[in-house]
Amino acid sequence: xxxxxxxxxxxxxxxxxxxxxxxxxxxxxxxxxxxxxxxxxxxxxxxxxxxxxxxxxxxxxxxxxxxxxxxxxxxxxxxxxxxxxxxxxxxxxxxxxxxxxxxxxxxxxxxxxxxxxxxxxxxxxxxxxxxxxxxxxxxxxxxxxxxxxxxxxxxxxxxxxxxxxxxxxxxxxxxxxxxxxxxxxxxxxxxxxxxxxxxxxxxxxxxxxxxxxxxxxxxxxxxxxxxxxxxxxxxxxxxxxxxxxxxxxxxxxxxxxxxxxxxxxxxxxxxxxxxxxxxxxxxxxxxxxxxxxxxxxxxxxxxxxxxxxxxxxxxxxxxxxxxxxxxxxxxxxxxxxxxxxxxxxxxxxxxxxxxxxxxxxxxxxxxxxxxxxxxxxxxxxxxxxxxxxxxxxxxxxxxxxxxxxxxxxxxxxxxxxxxxxxxxxxxxxxxxxxxxxxxxxxxxxxxxxxxxxxxxx
Numbered sequence: 001x002x003x004x005x006x007x008x009x010x011x012x013x014x015x016x017x018x019x020x021x022x023x024x025x026x027x028x029x030x031x032x033x034x035x036x037x038x039x040x041x042x043x044x045x046x047x048x049x050x051x052x053x054x055x056x057x058x059x060x061x062x063x064x065x066x067x068x069x070x071x072x073x074x075x076x077x078x079x080x081x082x083x084x085x086x087x088x089x090x091x092x093x094x095x096x097x098x099x100x101x102x103x104x105x106x107x108x109x110x111x112x113x114x115x116x117x118x119x120x121x122x123x124x125x126x127x128x129x130x131x132x133x134x135x136x137x138x139x140x141x142x143x144x145x146x147x148x149x150x151x152x153x154x155x156x157x158x159x160x161x162x163x164x165x166x167x168x169x170x171x172x173x174x175x176x177x178x179x180x181x182x183x184x185x186x187x188x189x190x191x192x193x194x195x196x197x198x199x200x201x202x203x204x205x206x207x208x209x210x211x212x213x214x215x216x217x218x219x220x221x222x223x224x225x226x227x228x229x230x231x232x233x234x235x236x237x238x239x240x241x242x243x244x245x246x247x248x249x250x251x252x253x254x255x256x257x258x259x260x261x262x263x264x265x266x267x268x269x270x271x272x273x274x275x276x277x278x279x280x281x282x283x284x285x286x287x288x289x290x291x292x293x294x295x296x297x298x299x300x301x302x303x304x305x306x307x308x309x310x311x312x313x314x315x316x317x318x319x320x321x322x323x324x325x326x327x328x329x330x331x332x333x334x335x336x337x338x339x340x341x342x343x344x345x346x347x348x349x350x351x352x353x354x355x356x357x358x359x360x361x362x363x364x365x366x367x368x369x370x371x372x373x374x375x376x377x378x379x380x381x382x383x384x385x386x387x388x389x390x391x392x393x394x395x396x397x398x399x400x401x402x403x404x405x406x407x408x409x410x411x412x413x414x415x416x417x418x419x420x421x422x423x424x425x426x427x428x429x430x431x432x433x434x435x436x437x438x439x440x441x442x443x444x445x446x447x448x449x450x451x452x453x454x455x456x457x
Contacts, residue, residue, distance in 0.1 A: 032256020
């Protein structure tokens with residue numbers, strides 16, 4: 001019988017494999033090239049939202065004893081739990097995460113060879129999503145075998161790049177630049193805040209609520225019986241997974257920070273072949289610089305396989321959840337619908353997918369953080385529904401403002417009233433950094449506790 005000590009490592013690596021995907025490479029690479037000399041502050045912020053929050057999410061679900069995401073959020077209300085779960089699965093599924101797997105693997109593997117032309121995009125998209133769909137509707141050992149050998153292989157490639165970046169760097173750590181005017185790209189002006197918001201993009205805090213169920217089941221299969229044993233085993237396994245993630249983020253970001261010389265700089269942006277670079281371009285060009293054409297091809301193949309298994313898993317998970325909601329629609333039908341949606345969004349390109357995901361993340365991340373922290377400290381307020389409801393309601397107000405404000409700036413289709421903008425950016429604490437939800441959440445929590453104590457007495 002395995003000891004708990006060994007189980008920590010087994011489950012820790014399993015959780016790492018669940019979290020580790022293309023987004024965990026492209027975001028720190030992009031952050032690195034623009035943050036430059038501000039790398040330390042930016043990566044600390046990035047790790048808080050990209051490492052600490054996923055760990056807390058997994059632990060919170062384990063401590064709650066919830067059977068799925070909807071069950072975890074149900075203390076707020078049944079209707080809210082349903083709406084939140086649908087939004088979460090659509091975000092980590094067909095609207096953003098699934099199409100991003102195709103766009104990332106195209107950016108790293110195909111674009112450097114064939115260019116960013118429509119024919120190459122169509123052929124690759126049909127191949128990638130067609131294969132992902134077939135694996136999702138006909139589960140086989142192919143995906144398991146790819147996953148089993150893929151993660152170590154990809155880690156070895158990244159390790160080689162990291163070592164090479166220290167032995168013969170492409171250049172010194174460069175100057176900090178703002179990638180765009182919005183706060184999420186202000187690596188020069190407020191690198192810590194920009195790093196925090198960039199960490200949203202990994203979507204790992206959202207995915208942690210779904211992944212936690214897998215970890216809990218694995219913990220029980222390996223001998224954890226009581227809820228406290230499951231929570232303890234999950235926490236220690238989570239530490240292993242998130243430490244590995246943090247190390248990768250730090251070193252990949254450093255590769256980005258030393259790779260500025262590989263790109264031209266025009267009108268405040270790093271460019272490649274006349275187009276602004278994304279994290280995939282940074283990785284691809286770095287691999288070519290350090291390892292030549294072979295290194296570039298090997299990295300592209302590894303990321304292709306990583307994205308393929310991620311897309312397959314996400315299609316399957318989303319199809320299973322929506323089949324549970326609407327049993328009359330088969331699992332295969334849902335998988336078909338989500339694959340087609342992802343294929344359509346894939347054609348927007350990696351940079352567009354990242355940009356359009358931002359308003360959704362501004363809304364969902366504060367709500368996710370709030371529910372996770374509420375569950376972790378639920379004993380303090382006796383798990384009172386009124387505390388959940390008031391905290392979430394208050395959190396939603398500035399989160400919704402940040403989402404709408406970002407959407408307004410992106411599209412120009414509407415403008416928020418000047419008084420509303422002034423209030424949320426100049427009056428609300430941290431509002432100018434799109435963090436005004438923190439003060440609102442605190443107020444909602446305090447009011448909830450007061451009402452709960454009054455009701456109790």
